[in-house]
Amino acid sequence: MVRLPLLLCGLHGLAAYIWTLIGLWASDLPYTGNILQFALDLGDEHRCGGIVGYSWRFRVLEPEELDGPEVPETPRLIRAMRVGFPGAESPANVELAPGSAASIFCYPTTGPRSAPGIGSESYHRGSIHLMSESYQSLFLHTRQGQFPHPEFPDPLANQWLDRTRLLPRLDDERSQEVDQMVDASQISRPRVHMLLATPSNAKKPRAISVECAKSCLHSSGPFLSFENRIPFSPRYYPLRGDFKTGVAPRSDAWSLKSLSGLWFGTHGPHGTESLYVEWLGGTQLVGRKITGDENVPRGAISWSVTTTEIDPIPSSRQDAFTKTFGDLRECRLYPGVGTASGRGFM
Structure with missing residues (x-):
């Protein structure tokens, strides 16, 4: 009985953010990427x-x-930031912009935590x-030259991009344009591999940027051994x-297209990463990385x-397939290729 009026009083102050902000957001953070929810x-x-x-x-x-079996795991949700109201749960040390309709403050994603509003210097x-x-x-x-990083999003392959979602009602800020080829x-001959930026012909759509003075969100992710000068x-x-909901491979409702969507997959020593499975024109199924690593970003x-099913399985490969997939009567097997790379994706 109490929550409804509290929520309604907040809708006015959060009008620029609410509903448009809620959901998943994928970052172009080099190599590892990141997902905000x-x-x-x-x-x-x-x-x-x-x-x-x-x-x-x-x-x-x-x-x-x-050396153990690879099993995908769901991610932990680490509270990174909050959009609230001036004076409501805002840490004592956070200075809000004059006339702000909403306060945005950052939770530290590493180190000790304390509840907001008690004056902890960690909150800002x-x-x-x-x-x-x-x-x-x-x-x-x-030292071997320059190697382009995968476009994100790729203008020609971006089924993961939700174009039906509206962006927050904020004033557009002009994206910075730099050319670090100089x-x-x-x-x-750099001693350490360096990440740099340069213009290209690949247009990226409008996006949001999340910032704080300490770059908490971007500096607390997986370790990269490259020098980031972006x-x-x-x-x-x-x-x-x-x-x-998964569909059994032998079900009449199953098809390769039914596999499209967001997945978690294991990637050797890098552990679990997120992929978006794309169905391309009825001829190909592609797993594109939303989060990545130093080898395949x-x-x-x-x-x-491809859509050509392997049936029957060659007798010379029966044992290897059974060891990998188990009961082959419960499987559908298709030929394909995977991507492997040394450090840097060069």
Whole structure:
């Protein structure tokens, strides 16, 4: 009986964010990527509601697990930020912008945590920006040369991008345009691989950017052994949350197309990562990485299969297939290719 009026009082202040912000967002953070999930917090009789942003965090495997069976795991939801109301649950040390209709503050994603509103110095002001279209792309600068990073989103392959979602009603900010090829030419033989930015012909749609003074969200992800010199924050794009109930392979309702959507998959020592499975024109099924690693980064194709089913299975490969997949009567097998790479995706 109390939550409804509390929620209604918040809708006015959060008009620029609510509903358009709620859902999944995929980041173009180099190599690893990142997924943010915004959800509505209804509040209770003691606190106002708001919108909470969670960062998906997949568990890092222990060394002794590397030789064991690979089993995908669901991510932990790490509370990263909150969109609320000035004076409502805002930490005492957070200075809000004059006339703000909503307060945005960042939760530290590493280190000790304490409840907001008790004056912890760990909590600080954050911001969400609506960025204009961009032609910026990334590349890796090494002693062996420059290597382009996968476009994200790729203008020609972006089924994961949810174009039906509206973006927050904020003023567009012009995306920064830089060309760091000059920097690369001045450091012809870098001691450490360097991540740099340069323009390309691949237009990226409007996106949001999430920032704070300490870059908490972007600096707390998986470790990268490359030097990141990109002078702007990652962009976040609306991600389709196609969570489906699985269909048994021998069911009449099953088809390759029924596998399309968001999946979790294991990737050796890198553990679980997120892929979006795309159905391409009735001829091919493709697993594209939404999160990635130093070997095969976000935006790259992890694997692809054709629609020609392997049936019957050659007798010379029966034992190997059975050891891998179990009872082959419960399986459908298709030929395909996978992507493997050394560190850097060069």
